[in-house]
Amino acid sequence: MFSKGENIKVKVAPSLLSADFANLKDEIQHVTDAGMDRIHIEVGDGVFSPEITVGAPVVKSLRKVTSAILEVHLMTVHPERKIESFAKAGADIIIFHIETTTQAEAVLQQIKNSGSKAGVAINPATPIVMLEELLPIADVVLVMTANPGFSGQSLIKRTLNKIKKLRQIIRKENYDCILEADGGINIETAASVRQAGANVLVAGTAIYDSTDVFASVSKILGEE
Numbered sequence: 001m002f003s004k005g006e007n008i009k010v011k012v013a014p015s016l017l018s019a020d021f022a023n024l025k026d027e028i029q030h031v032t033d034a035g036m037d038r039i040h041i042e043v044g045d046g047v048f049s050p051e052i053t054v055g056a057p058v059v060k061s062l063r064k065v066t067s068a069i070l071e072v073h074l075m076t077v078h079p080e081r082k083i084e085s086f087a088k089a090g091a092d093i094i095i096f097h098i099e100t101t102t103q104a105e106a107v108l109q110q111i112k113n114s115g116s117k118a119g120v121a122i123n124p125a126t127p128i129v130m131l132e133e134l135l136p137i138a139d140v141v142l143v144m145t146a147n148p149g150f151s152g153q154s155l156i157k158r159t160l161n162k163i164k165k166l167r168q169i170i171r172k173e174n175y176d177c178i179l180e181a182d183g184g185i186n187i188e189t190a191a192s193v194r195q196a197g198a199n200v201l202v203a204g205t206a207i208y209d210s211t212d213v214f215a216s217v218s219k220i221l222g223e224e
């Protein structure tokens with residue numbers, strides 16, 4: 001959880017992976033109308049993550065229809081080959097997976113040089129030590145609380161300890177990176193993720209399968 005002095009606002013970032021891909025403009029409007037301003041776009045390549053999802057042309061089109069923050073989550077091999085096209089498409093934030101490169105620091109700098117904010121993600125089985133050297137320069141750290149690829153999975157409880165440890169490091173070193181969690185976050189699990197110290201909660205099913213998105217967001221944020 002956050003210390004008394006920490007004034008850290010927790011936000012929900014709806015994941016488009018759970019949205020109706022035939023109506024993405026409306027699906028974005030649906031969540032921005034509910035007060036969410038950070039759209040999480042899952043980019044799967046069928047190699048690093050099992051499901052092929054969307055590419056830069058889709059982000060380019062979505063950029064024209066929303067002023068919301070577009071956060072691109074590259075669940076792909078060779079992120080270095082994709083950064084320029086997503087940055088040109090209008091991604092505000094580009095997140096790559098630490099598991100996909102031996103050149104993580106260079107990839108992070110490449111994202112920053114592209115003009116987008118830079119994030120690094122780790123899978124449930126990847127220890128946080130793998131990205132500790134990037135914490136001073138990363139804008140976002142994304143802890144996968146489910147395995148990349150599909151929405152609707154259950155949260156892997158062991159990953160909460162990783163969030164707690166990262167929050168402690170960020171607090172101790174006074175880093176200003178955002179600590180994000182993605183996978184299986186819903187009205188039942190959100191409190192444990194907030195208490196662990198994540199301040200952006202990615203949610204797909206809990207938002208797009210909800211009959212009352214306002215109520216779902218309030219419950220996920222612990223406001224109800």
Ligand code: DX5
Pocket residue numbers: 015017018042049075146147148149150151152153182183184185202203204205206
């Ligand atoms: C996995 C995705 C999912 C998704 C969130 O590749 O990253 O974690 O965005 O889906 P839910 O909220 O349904 O688990």
